[in-house]
Amino acid sequence: MADRKKxxxxxxxxxxxxxxxxxxxxxxxxxxxxxxxxxxxxVEATTASTPPAEPKPAAKPAVGxxxxxxxVADIMKMARQKSSGEAxxxxxxxxxxxxxxxxxxxxxxxxxKPAAGKxxxxxxxPTMxxxxxxxxxxxxxxxxxxxGPTSKADAPASAKPQAKPTAKAxxxxxxxxxxxxRPVVAKKAAATDDRRGFLSIAMGSFMAVGFTAxxxxxxxFSLGLxxxxxxxxxxxxxxxxxxxxxxxxxxxxxxxxxxxQYGVWVVNSEVQGEEQIYALKTVCTHLGCTPNWxxxxxxxxxxxxxxxxxxxxxxxxxxxxxxxxxxxxxISDDGQLExxxxxxxxxxxxxxxDPASYVTA
Amino acid sequence: xxxxxxxxxxxxxxxxxxxxxxAVMNGIAALILWQRKNQPGWAIVWTAFASVMMVxxxxxxxxxxxxxxxxxxxxxxxxxxxxxPVNYTVGTTxxxxxxxxxRTFFVQPMVAWTLFNVALLLMGLSMADQNFxxxxxxxxxxxxVGLVFLLAFxxxxxxxxxxxxxxxxxxxxxxxxxxxxxxxxxxxDLVYTELICMxxxxxxxxxxxxxxxxxxxxPASSVKTPNPSKAPWYFLGLQEMLVxxxxxxxxxxxxSLVIFGLMALPYLDFNKKGNGYYSIAERKFAYLTxxxxxxxxxxxxxxxxTFLRGPNWNFFxxxxxWTPYKVEVLNNVSLTQVFWTRxxxxxxxxxxxxxxxxxxxxxxxxxxxxxLLLVGGYLVLLPPLMAVTIFRRYYxxxxxxxxxxxANLMLLMLSLPLKMVLRWTMNLSYIxxxxxxxxxx
Numbered sequence: 001m002a003d004r005k006k007x008x009x010x011x012x013x014x015x016x017x018x019x020x021x022x023x024x025x026x027x028x029x030x031x032x033x034x035x036x037x038x039x040x041x042x043v044e045a046t047t048a049s050t051p052p053a054e055p056k057p058a059a060k061p062a063v064g065x066x067x068x069x070x071x072v073a074d075i076m077k078m079a080r081q082k083s084s085g086e087a088x089x090x091x092x093x094x095x096x097x098x099x100x101x102x103x104x105x106x107x108x109x110x111x112x113k114p115a116a117g118k119x120x121x122x123x124x125x126p127t128m129x130x131x132x133x134x135x136x137x138x139x140x141x142x143x144x145x146x147x148g149p150t151s152k153a154d155a156p157a158s159a160k161p162q163a164k165p166t167a168k169a170x171x172x173x174x175x176x177x178x179x180x181x182r183p184v185v186a187k188k189a190a191a192t193d194d195r196r197g198f199l200s201i202a203m204g205s206f207m208a209v210g211f212t213a214x215x216x217x218x219x220x221f222s223l224g225l226x227x228x229x230x231x232x233x234x235x236x237x238x239x240x241x242x243x244x245x246x247x248x249x250x251x252x253x254x255x256x257x258x259x260x261q262y263g264v265w266v267v268n269s270e271v272q273g274e275e276q277i278y279a280l281k282t283v284c285t286h287l288g289c290t291p292n293w294x295x296x297x298x299x300x301x302x303x304x305x306x307x308x309x310x311x312x313x314x315x316x317x318x319x320x321x322x323x324x325x326x327x328x329x330x331i332s333d334d335g336q337l338e339x340x341x342x343x344x345x346x347x348x349x350x351x352x353x354d355p356a357s358y359v360t361a
Numbered sequence: 362x363x364x365x366x367x368x369x370x371x372x373x374x375x376x377x378x379x380x381x382x383x384a385v386m387n388g389i390a391a392l393i394l395w396q397r398k399n400q401p402g403w404a405i406v407w408t409a410f411a412s413v414m415m416v417x418x419x420x421x422x423x424x425x426x427x428x429x430x431x432x433x434x435x436x437x438x439x440x441x442x443x444x445x446p447v448n449y450t451v452g453t454t455x456x457x458x459x460x461x462x463x464r465t466f467f468v469q470p471m472v473a474w475t476l477f478n479v480a481l482l483l484m485g486l487s488m489a490d491q492n493f494x495x496x497x498x499x500x501x502x503x504x505x506v507g508l509v510f511l512l513a514f515x516x517x518x519x520x521x522x523x524x525x526x527x528x529x530x531x532x533x534x535x536x537x538x539x540x541x542x543x544x545x546x547x548x549x550d551l552v553y554t555e556l557i558c559m560x561x562x563x564x565x566x567x568x569x570x571x572x573x574x575x576x577x578x579x580p581a582s583s584v585k586t587p588n589p590s591k592a593p594w595y596f597l598g599l600q601e602m603l604v605x606x607x608x609x610x611x612x613x614x615x616x617s618l619v620i621f622g623l624m625a626l627p628y629l630d631f632n633k634k635g636n637g638y639y640s641i642a643e644r645k646f647a648y649l650t651x652x653x654x655x656x657x658x659x660x661x662x663x664x665x666x667t668f669l670r671g672p673n674w675n676f677f678x679x680x681x682x683w684t685p686y687k688v689e690v691l692n693n694v695s696l697t698q699v700f701w702t703r704x705x706x707x708x709x710x711x712x713x714x715x716x717x718x719x720x721x722x723x724x725x726x727x728x729x730x731x732x733l734l735l736v737g738g739y740l741v742l743l744p745p746l747m748a749v750t751i752f753r754r755y756y757x758x759x760x761x762x763x764x765x766x767x768a769n770l771m772l773l774m775l776s777l778p779l780k781m782v783l784r785w786t787m788n789l790s791y792i793x794x795x796x797x798x799x800x801x802x
Contacts, residue, residue, distance in 0.1 A: 180691055201621075224509065261584075263583070287612070289586040290583075290584050290586040291586075292588060294673075294685075294686070296688075297688055302673070302674070303586050303590045304589075304600070305674050308691065316692055316693065318604065318691070318693065319790070320788075321607050321796050321798035322799075348797055349797060350714060353714075
């Protein structure tokens with residue numbers, strides 16, 4: 001069959017071990033133990049009723065398996081045997097080995113499947129064309145003429161024939177781990193409990209140290225971050241600044257030279273019959289873009305959504321919902337006009353009548 | 362802005378390649394049609410078209426004014442004078458409606474191919490116009506041109522599949538998707554396709570980044586706004602919406618409602634037909650609502666914002682120079698002003714300075730009374746009214762809550778085109794305008 005060509009890792013290992021063990025006098029005991037997992041577990045369970053030769057498997061892993069690659073369990077076992085050559089130690093490995101084949105058996109059929117599937121693909125191809133092409137049937141066709149295992153339960157059954165060739169050993173002299181060794185396994189758990197206990201204490205303290213360090217670092221980091229909110233140097237222009245004497249703003253003029261630095265237009269215009277000088281904030285009341293003063297059209301026009309404002313700051317076109325805001329303006333001690341950006345005046349709240357919002361020209 | 366001659370010299374190389382590419386494309390199409398043997402007439406047509414394109418390409422390569430194929434100046438001026446927000450919106454709406462009504466005609470491959478070629482030819486001819494080329498060939502805008510064609514193509518493909526399915530369903534056959542429902546495996550079929558797409562897109566992005574470098578602008582400044590100032594292309598629909606509304610509504614409420622509405626769609630759509638296959642006839646309402654919201658209220662607004670909105674957010678024709686000094690006379694008034702000043706010929710009610718809060722509130726309510734009534738009526742009265750009239754069947758099928766959600770989402774979606782129309786016809790800025798609370802609608 002297919003696995004003549006393609007052997008899974010487990011099968012290769014089993015074959016290698018069988019060859020190695022064949023050199024030993026003790027023969028096929030480990031080989032069957034390793035190779036048999038390929039065979040169905042249920043079968044093994046039924047044959048297990050035959051009385052096992054107890055000492056054999058016990059001696060085997062310790063000596064015979066040394067030829068192959070010893071598993072961690074084997075090494076541990078050998079170490080324990082050296083330290084305390086007790087009689088129970090002989091039984092233990094057998095018990096330890098018992099669950100192993102069962103565990104190894106599960107991945108086995110899965111590994112064997114693709115190999116079988118690939119080989120079966122070719123003959124199945126012509127029939128596939130005629131079949132309805134849904135995923136399940138394609139997969140079934142790829143697995144072979146007969147529908148493949150659809151659940152884990154019948155997986156070992158289908159894997160059985162493929163595993164046979166590698167398991168050349170006679171199933172008659174199969175050493176099967178004895179049942180009574182179970183309590184010993186349970187006793188072993190006590191030993192691991194101690195180790196776990198130690199680990200939990202060690203890990204617990206590590207965790208404690210780690211989380212303490214983490215929270216301390218996090219706290220310090222947050223403090224450092226908060227420090228950044230209060231910079232040493234504040235690169236903001238002063239909120240009060242002088243813009244020159246009244247005479248610099250003749251009637252009808254919109255001074256735009258302070259826009260770039262201060263964001264303010266100083267305007268001299270007639271508002272409700274009175275000639276006023278006022279400072280308009282260069283922020284559109286719609287979404288905060290900076291409008292441009294269009295001298296030819298005598299209006300402020302916003303480039304973002306097309307809002308327009310008259311010279312006095314009142315909105316008249318586009319989506320801006322309210323007039324531009326004014327900054328506070330006054331005549332300072334030296335006679336120059338002084339704009340104070342810390343105070344704003346909104347027309348819709350009736351604040352433009354506040355004398356601080358303008359200077360009479 | 363250099364002279365037209367210099368510009369034509371610059372653009373001639375591109376135009377030559379452009380026309381040659383159209384010629385090659387049509388040549389290949391003609392070859393395929395010829396080999397299929399069922400439409401030899403069309404094969405000859407496209408061969409002839411390809412040779413015309415070759416001639417245009419060689420003319421364009423000359424780079425001399427008068428020889429480079431271009432639209433006549435008179436036609437360009439006519440297009441410029443005719444274009445405006447109203448005509449643009451009405452025009453696109455008419456076009457989309459025509460595409461919908463005559464969809465069985467437009468989904469024919471040869472009709473679509475003809476339209477595609479006409480669009481490419483018109484674009485080539487327009488590209489010889491300096492103002493047009495300046496906007497369309499901007500590094501930012503080139504991908505948007507591509508996206509417009511891509512969107513048109515995908516819309517066409519989907520419509521074609523829907524039309525085919527509708528015809529099959531009318532004949533009593535199952536839709537194409539049910540006949541040809543071959544399933545493919547994720548691995549390798551899908552994953553390989555994705556891998557190939559990934560590599561192709563990466564290569565495309567690489568070429569794009571090299572050929573069309575991202576335009577660098579001047580350092581940002583809070584007091585200097587570029588003119589025009591444009592949102593990223595995918596938000597240009599939002600920016601256009603903001604022209605008609607207060608930021609809280611067009612910038613917060615409407616976008617949230619778009620997302621909320623999209624999430625609500627599966628719960629509102631009770632029509633079980635059209636599940637897993639394209640169909641228009643079986644779900645006309647859902648199809649039309651969606652296409653209206655997506656194509657009309659999102660895509661056309663993106664195109665409008667990208668190509669037709671210039672400095673100061675003024676509307677510019679496709680062949681118009683984007684001058685920041687374009688004068689557009691606009692004087693928007695709120696409904697308050699219209700109602701009190703024009704209709705009743707009375708001064709707008711204003712609370713006396715220093716009056717109590719209660720007086721101020723009642724004055725505002727009185728002042729905005731008509732607007733509040735209008736908005737309230739629109740959102741409160743219309744849903745039940747629609748439930749007993751046009752949506753009677755839907756109301757019965759959907760139940761109260763689902764119907765109410767649907768009706769309100771629908772009305773809020775329609776508030777955008779309604780407001781646009783009101784702006785254009787009545788110069789209306791706001792229906793409800795309470796700047797004291799920054800509440801405008």
